Amino acid sequence: xxxxxxxxxxxxxxxxxxxxxxxxxxxxxxxxxxxxxxxxxxxxxxxxxxxxxxxxxxxxxxxxxxxxxxxxxxxxxxxxxxxxxxxxxxxxxxxxxxxxxxxxxxxxxxxxxxxxxxxxxxxxxxxxxxxxxxxxxxxxxxxxxxxxxxxxxxxxxxxxxxxxxxxxxxxxxxxxxxxxxxxxxxxxxxxxxxxxxxxxxxxxxxxxxxxxxxxxxxxxxxxxxxxxxxxxxxxxxxxxxxxxxxxxxxxxxxxxxxxxxxxxxxxxxxxxxxxxxxxxxxxxxxxxxxxxxxx
Numbered sequence: 001x002x003x004x005x006x007x008x009x010x011x012x013x014x015x016x017x018x019x020x021x022x023x024x025x026x027x028x029x030x031x032x033x034x035x036x037x038x039x040x041x042x043x044x045x046x047x048x049x050x051x052x053x054x055x056x057x058x059x060x061x062x063x064x065x066x067x068x069x070x071x072x073x074x075x076x077x078x079x080x081x082x083x084x085x086x087x088x089x090x091x092x093x094x095x096x097x098x099x100x101x102x103x104x105x106x107x108x109x110x111x112x113x114x115x116x117x118x119x120x121x122x123x124x125x126x127x128x129x130x131x132x133x134x135x136x137x138x139x140x141x142x143x144x145x146x147x148x149x150x151x152x153x154x155x156x157x158x159x160x161x162x163x164x165x166x167x168x169x170x171x172x173x174x175x176x177x178x179x180x181x182x183x184x185x186x187x188x189x190x191x192x193x194x195x196x197x198x199x200x201x202x203x204x205x206x207x208x209x210x211x212x213x214x215x216x217x218x219x220x221x222x223x224x225x226x227x228x229x230x231x232x233x234x235x236x237x238x239x240x241x242x243x244x245x246x247x248x249x250x251x252x253x254x255x256x257x258x259x260x261x262x263x264x265x266x267x268x269x270x271x272x273x274x275x276x277x278x279x280x281x282x283x284x285x286x287x288x289x290x291x292x293x294x295x
Contacts, residue, residue, distance in 0.1 A: 005038050008047050013038055020056055029076055032057070036080035042087040049090045055097045057081055062102045071111050078103070078117035085125040095132050099125060107145055112155040119161035123168045133172035143185040150191050160198060163191045167210035176217040183214070183237045189244040196253050201262045204255065208269040214241065215276035242280050250277070251290035 004012040012034075019031035035053065039045045048054065061077045064070045085094050099121075106118050126133045136142060143166075150162040166188060170179055182188045195207035218238040259270045277283045 001037060001040065005044060008051065017051075017053065020053075020060070025070060025073060028060075029073055032060075032073065032076040032080055036076065036083050039080060039083040045084050045087045046089055049084055049093055054081065054084050054090070054094050057084075058094075058097050058099055058102050061106075065102070065106055065109075069106075069109055071109075071114060074106065074109070074111075074114050075117055078106075078114065078121050082117060082121040082124060085121060088128060091125050091127070091129055094125060095129060100132065100136065104142070107142075107149070112153055112158050115149060115153075116155065116157045116161055119158070119165050123161065123165045126168060126172050128172060130172060130174050133169050134175060134178045137169045137173050137178045137181055140181060140185060143181060143188060147185060147187045147191065150194075151187070159194070160203065163195045164203060164206060166191050167195070167206040170210040170213050171206075179214055179217050180234075180237060183218070183241050189241065190248060193245075193248045193250065193253060196255055199255075199258070201258075201266060204259060204262075205266045205269060208259075208266065208273055212269060212273050212276065215273060218242075219276060219279060238280075242283050245277070245283065246286045249290070250283075251287045 004010045006013070016031040016034040016038075019027050020035070022028055022031075035048065035057075039048055057077055057080060061074065061081070064073045064077070081094070081099065085091055085099075103118055103122065106114060109115070122136075126136065146162050146166060150159055153159060166182065170182060173179065192207050192210055195203045198204065218234070218241050254270070256270070260267050278287065
């Protein structure tokens with residue numbers, strides 16, 4: 001691939017870029033997947049985005065979403081864009097090119113392979129992008145749609161991407177005002193807690209981080225970046241959060257042994273979470289009831 005790309009000057013690569021302009025869907029699909037294969041390292045991805053290819057792909061995404069959705073092309077476009085948003089330099093550029101506004105209507109397309117790529121692309125592009133994360137997490141309809149997708153699919157990959165996307169939104173938004181929206185939408189916590197059954201230490205750690213942030217915010221009822229006085233609504237949300245955790249049997253589903261067998265950082269995140277949980281009297285009673293005599 002290095003020889004074919006040749007720092008953006010290779011004949012094969014340049015032909016693929018030309019084919020992005022064609023009306024033949026087979027040739028266009030080939031070009032899109034080829035660009036995705038060229039976008040396999042940060043250097044290539046950065047150069048491809050700098051050329052304006054990502055903007056062209058977003059334009060195609062918009063075209064093939066509105067005009068008779070072509071599942072094969074949408075899957076290829078999202079796969080390629082997912083590769084391109086990996087480098088941190090590219091995220092803000094691709095966001096400014098209108099990625100989020102373009103992909104949101106695709107959530108209404110009932111095709112697991114497309115939704116899987118879409119959620120993965122969104123998850124990666126909002127990493128470290130506070131404004132984008134805040135904008136998305138403030139959209140109640142979006143959060144409700146994510147829960148709906150989680151509940152109505154048998155595709156394990158899609159379920160996991162919904163959960164991971166919610167976790168990354170919480171991690172990236174840096175705001176209690178924004179996190180509050182998560183707690184106001186039913187079953188979002190179910191999605192996060194489900195990550196503990198994945199037996200994937202990366203996902204388990206993502207769940208620990210997101211629940212740590214939600215717990216810290218509900219305990220202190222303050223913005224991550226500036227303390228605010230607790231409101232009665234915040235107190236209600238705290239109780240709702242704790243009741244959801246108890247309903248989900250959080251004391252039982254936490255994979256203690258598996259987490260402690262991973263690296264120290266993940267174990268520290270679990271300990272930190274337990275310290276926050278046990279500041280709540282109702283959660284303390286829950287853990288006493290479920291864990292008495294277990295260790």
